[in-house]
Amino acid sequence: MLNILVTGAAGLLGGEVCKRLADQGHRVTALVHRNPEVRANDGAAVSVTRLAGDVSKPQLGWTDSEFETVAEAHDLLIHCAATVRFDLEESDYQAVNVDGVRNALSLAEAGGMDFLHVSTAYVCGTRDGAILEADPLPEGGFANGYEASKAAGERLVRASGTRWAIARPSIVVGEHASGRIRQFDTTYAAFKLIAEGRVRHMPAREGATLDLVPLDHVVGGITAIAADMEKAASGTFHLVSGQPLPVERFTGVIGSYEQFHEPELVPPERFDPTMLPALERRLFKRVAGLYASYFQRDPHFDDAAFRAFAGEPCPETGEAFISRLIDYCIADGFLPEA
Secondary structure, eight states, X not given: OOEEEEETTTSHHHHHHHHHHHHTTOEEEEEESSOOOOBOTTSOBOOSEEEEOOTTSXXXXXXXXXXXXXXXXXXXXXXXXXXXXXXXXXXXXXXXXXHHHHHHHHHHHHHTOEEEEEOOGGGGTTOOEEEOTTSOOOSSOOSSHHHHHHHHHHHHHHTSSSOEEEEEEOEEESOTTTOOOSOOOTHHHHHHHHHTTSSOEEEOOTTOEEOEEEHHHHHHHHHHHHHTHHHHTTOEEEEXXXXXXXXXXXXXXXXXXXXXXXXXXXXXXXXXXXXXXXXXXXXXXXXXXXXXXXXXXXXXXXXXXXHHHHOOOOOOOSHHHHHHHHHHHHHTTSSOOO
């Protein structure tokens, strides 16, 4: 069993990773910052050691003695900490998603820890077609500061002196069988505006697809990699559905519910947000528009390396899965009943 430090442990992904690792018998230390609670996806508190720290600060804000003690006490650092918002200033991304990686790597290097970095499949930028795990990182062409900062963080990991591996989830949504998700943020906020008809138009390119991956597949992948870092060393692994879902099929499922509105998909060259009604225009600018680029891409993420490593393909993520996600949102009160 391993002594594992998980950064970003209060987050959706980090909390469930802590739960899964603890259940497997590992000794888990959960690094928390502003939110001290570590919860699994079902909302239950996770029984692990908690440690306060700030990845954006050198030595995570600790004294030399504290830094040395933590470094020497752990075998593996799983770096989940990141800001996943799309509307921040470049300095915010730099502090958390770039400098945060640098500071976490310094801790791992000081203790001779292995380093498992949680990135995103969308470091590919706006490229379409086959996206291989071994493809080189692009220098540009990113849709937002989040993607660019995650690519910059990956470069630091690859250049480090640690034994490392990189896990790249795509768009993380609820659990496969139940649709359950602990917190409705990021893409769910835009989804709610669209489903409830407050944003009725979205720029969407013909042929665009979404790669929506269940949370439990991602967590299973991260913990599988963590369990065999010797085998995973220097590997990049896509934790994705690998089943590109056409945008019109995704919105079609939304429209199949009588209480919801199927948005009008407008070719990007014809979409003018200034022509939207005032309230829709504001909501599009503040929330839905931040995710508009994902309605205009067609990446086909290949996960051959992960499947060869773990033998675990992602289960189906077609319309039936989207319905389960929506049903859970309704049952939990996030979306209205008919």
